[in-house]
Amino acid sequence: MNCGRYQEFELGDMHEDEFNAHLSTCALCQKLMAQDGKILSLAKNLPLPPAAPLLWAKIENALRAGQRRHRPIWLSQFQEQKQMLWRIAAVLLLAAGLGSYWLIKPPPSSPRLLEGAALEKVESKEREYVAAISELERTALPEMAKLDTDLMLLYRDRLETIEAQIARCKEALAENPSNAHIRRYLLAALQDKKETLRELLQLAG
Amino acid sequence: MKKSKILLLLLLSFSVNGFAESATRGNRITERQTYSQRVASAPGKTLYIEMYQANVTISGETPNDIVAEATVELSVARPELVKDFFSQTQLVLEPYRQGFRLTLRSPKERYERRADQGIRRLMNLIFEGDADGFSMATELLVRVPSNQALVIENKYGDVTIDNVNGALQIDNTSGEVTVKDCAGTLELNNNYAGAEVRDFKGAVAISNSSGAATVMNIAGNVRIENSYKPVRFEKITGSLTIDGQSSEVSGTRVGGDCFITSSYKPINVAGVGGKLTINGQSCLVTVSGVRQDVLIESSYQPIRVDSVGGALTINGQSSAVTANVVAQEATIRSSYQGISVQQVGGVLNIDGSSCEVTVREVKKDASIVSSYKTIRVDNVAGSLKVDGGSCSVLVDGVGGDVEIVNSYKYVVLKRTAGSIEVRGDSSPIEVSQITKVPASGSINLITTYKPVTLVLPASAAVQISAHTQYGKIRSDFPVYLNSDEEGKAVKLEVGNGGIPVRIETSGDIILRKE
Numbered sequence: 001m002n003c004g005r006y007q008e009f010e011l012g013d014m015h016e017d018e019f020n021a022h023l024s025t026c027a028l029c030q031k032l033m034a035q036d037g038k039i040l041s042l043a044k045n046l047p048l049p050p051a052a053p054l055l056w057a058k059i060e061n062a063l064r065a066g067q068r069r070h071r072p073i074w075l076s077q078f079q080e081q082k083q084m085l086w087r088i089a090a091v092l093l094l095a096a097g098l099g100s101y102w103l104i105k106p107p108p109s110s111p112r113l114l115e116g117a118a119l120e121k122v123e124s125k126e127r128e129y130v131a132a133i134s135e136l137e138r139t140a141l142p143e144m145a146k147l148d149t150d151l152m153l154l155y156r157d158r159l160e161t162i163e164a165q166i167a168r169c170k171e172a173l174a175e176n177p178s179n180a181h182i183r184r185y186l187l188a189a190l191q192d193k194k195e196t197l198r199e200l201l202q203l204a205g
Numbered sequence: 206m207k208k209s210k211i212l213l214l215l216l217l218s219f220s221v222n223g224f225a226e227s228a229t230r231g232n233r234i235t236e237r238q239t240y241s242q243r244v245a246s247a248p249g250k251t252l253y254i255e256m257y258q259a260n261v262t263i264s265g266e267t268p269n270d271i272v273a274e275a276t277v278e279l280s281v282a283r284p285e286l287v288k289d290f291f292s293q294t295q296l297v298l299e300p301y302r303q304g305f306r307l308t309l310r311s312p313k314e315r316y317e318r319r320a321d322q323g324i325r326r327l328m329n330l331i332f333e334g335d336a337d338g339f340s341m342a343t344e345l346l347v348r349v350p351s352n353q354a355l356v357i358e359n360k361y362g363d364v365t366i367d368n369v370n371g372a373l374q375i376d377n378t379s380g381e382v383t384v385k386d387c388a389g390t391l392e393l394n395n396n397y398a399g400a401e402v403r404d405f406k407g408a409v410a411i412s413n414s415s416g417a418a419t420v421m422n423i424a425g426n427v428r429i430e431n432s433y434k435p436v437r438f439e440k441i442t443g444s445l446t447i448d449g450q451s452s453e454v455s456g457t458r459v460g461g462d463c464f465i466t467s468s469y470k471p472i473n474v475a476g477v478g479g480k481l482t483i484n485g486q487s488c489l490v491t492v493s494g495v496r497q498d499v500l501i502e503s504s505y506q507p508i509r510v511d512s513v514g515g516a517l518t519i520n521g522q523s524s525a526v527t528a529n530v531v532a533q534e535a536t537i538r539s540s541y542q543g544i545s546v547q548q549v550g551g552v553l554n555i556d557g558s559s560c561e562v563t564v565r566e567v568k569k570d571a572s573i574v575s576s577y578k579t580i581r582v583d584n585v586a587g588s589l590k591v592d593g594g595s596c597s598v599l600v601d602g603v604g605g606d607v608e609i610v611n612s613y614k615y616v617v618l619k620r621t622a623g624s625i626e627v628r629g630d631s632s633p634i635e636v637s638q639i640t641k642v643p644a645s646g647s648i649n650l651i652t653t654y655k656p657v658t659l660v661l662p663a664s665a666a667v668q669i670s671a672h673t674q675y676g677k678i679r680s681d682f683p684v685y686l687n688s689d690e691e692g693k694a695v696k697l698e699v700g701n702g703g704i705p706v707r708i709e710t711s712g713d714i715i716l717r718k719e
């Protein structure tokens with residue numbers, strides 16, 4: 001059996017009413033449509049994966065980049081058979097997606113412990129703060145001498161207090177690196193130090 | 206886009222997600238285990254909770270028992286260690302002092318304490334052999350009788366207490382502490398994180414270094430010590446004492462006395478039933494609605510006070526001061542910034558150095574000292590005394606005697622009803638719209654180089670003696686002019702005479718009839 005009407009309909013070359021009239025009489029088109037329906041149904045029942053940041057943007061960018069590239073000969077052949085190949089690719093990817101999901105299914109949600117990407121993200125944020133603090137320290141600390149004595153002593157004391165807290169958090173994290181709570185307080189202390197240095201700069205300026 | 210393409214993208218997303226997750230997670234596994242303990246409590250027993258890096262939640266909801274449940278979550282790169290770790294972890298609820306002690310004994314804690322040599326080998330493997338693979342977190346839920354006394358020690362975790370009415374003592378570090386719907390007494394020590402107490406019946410004492418403190422709806426006295434972070438309060442029936450270092454303080458409705466110390470950050474207080482004392486170094490201070498006395502000390506930042514039922518005392522250094530509606534006396538000291546006072550029921554004393562001063566509606570006497578800036582006074586019912594070197598002095602409406610010393614700038618007096626004494630140095634003087642001078646009173650207007658203008662009512666009964674060294678004398682009243690080497694002088698009697706009027710200047714003298 002050989003019928004290209006389903007393909008035409010899928011490509012938008014055939015009106016829905018016309019295709020529906022044809023569908024009632026064509027076993028092949030009925031089969032193809034049933035297959036697609038099953039795949040869609042399976043896809044709908046998949047559990048939602050954890051969100052990957054900018055995934056769709058990455059996919060779209062990759063697709064656009066692909067479209068811009070010169071299309072080789074095999075692509076023309078692919079165009080001719082694309083409906084069938086799309087279906088095969090879809091089924092394979094469905095299997096791969098389901099398989100990989102079950103293989104690396106995430107553990108129960110763990111808000112108290114940061115792992116993998118989340119931990120890296122927090123560490124990256126910490127590094128950003130440390131870099132900003134280092135830059136601010138370079139300009140703010142010499143300015144501290146411009147403040148009146150009471151205020152200078154206050155800011156010195158405040159910075160020492162924050163540094164002590166940062167040291168304590170780091171000590172605790174050395175033994176418990178993924179503990180979200182300690183990470184949160186290290187970030188808070190770093191942020192506090194950054195804001196204090198900024199405040200100091202404003203006062204001295 | 207056709208649905209087959211959408212489907213493909215959907216499937217692609219599953220795959221990409223899956224591979225990304227796999228790459229970042231490595232071989233680490235996360236497992237959790239829950240431990241439980243229960244014991245019957247009794248009145249008078251204290252529960253001591255000693256935890257480390259745990260989130261602790263305590264609620265008063267059981268009739269008699271203490272029920273504890275700890276969930277330990279472990280993330281480790283060596284899966285084979287998880288079972289050993291969990292099997293050697295215990296939630297312990299044991300008799301201790303006059304009550305019970307609840308603590309978690311895990312291999313990690315034992316390792317940190319270096320007490321249990323037997324576990325060292327395992328711990329060396331975990332912590333020193335592959336330290337970055339290990340992390341743990343603990344969640345402790347404790348249900349207690351509602352009258353349970355608690356002593357809690359914790360670090361790097363939040364503590365929440367709800368509906369417990371015994372004596373509560375909390376020592377925490379780097380974790381939010383929340384106490385709500387409780388009664389009894391509360392002593393809360395925390396660091397680097399917020400402490401919040403809501404709906405508490407009893408005395409509250411909070412010490413929170415580098416952490417914010419919030420107290421709301423407290424039926425009792427409250428004492429707070431903190432630094433660098435804000436203190437907020439609302440509806441406290443007893444007294445409130447805040448000792449903050451560089452802490453912003455704000456709140457409303459304190460039934461008793463309120464004492465606040467801080468520095469450099471704003472202090473904002475409204476609605477105090479007792480006395481209010483604020484000692485703020487370089488603090489912007491805003492106060493309203495205090496039933497009794499208010500004492501404020503601050504510097505360099507503005508001070509604003511509205512509606513004081515008692516006396517007001519402000520000691521400001523370079524602070525702009527605004528005070529409105531003070532039932533009793535007001536004493537204000539500041540420098541270099543403006544002082545504005547309205548509606549004072551008692552005596553007003555202002556000591557300002559280089560301050561522009563504005564005073565309106567004082568029911569009793571007013572005394573003002575300032576320099577270089579304008580002094581404006583409207584409607585003082587009692588006497589008015591002004592010492593303003595290089596100040597313009599503009600006065601409208603004084604019920605008692607007026608005594609003014611100034612230099613170089615105008616003195617303008619209107620609607621006075623007592624004796625008038627102005628001693629100016631190079632100050633032009635204008636006195637008009639005199640409403641009354643007491644029979645025993647007098648008017649003395651003395652200056653140098655500048656003119657003196659006196660406008661008398663047509664019905665005035667005065668005896669005028671005016672002398673100018675170099676100026677002219679002009680008069681609406683008939684006068685006889687004496688002119689000699691020492692200048693010009695007039696003496697005249699208006700009406701029946703009686704009230705002595707003395708005018709001296711080296712400038713012009715103008716006598717006008719109203």
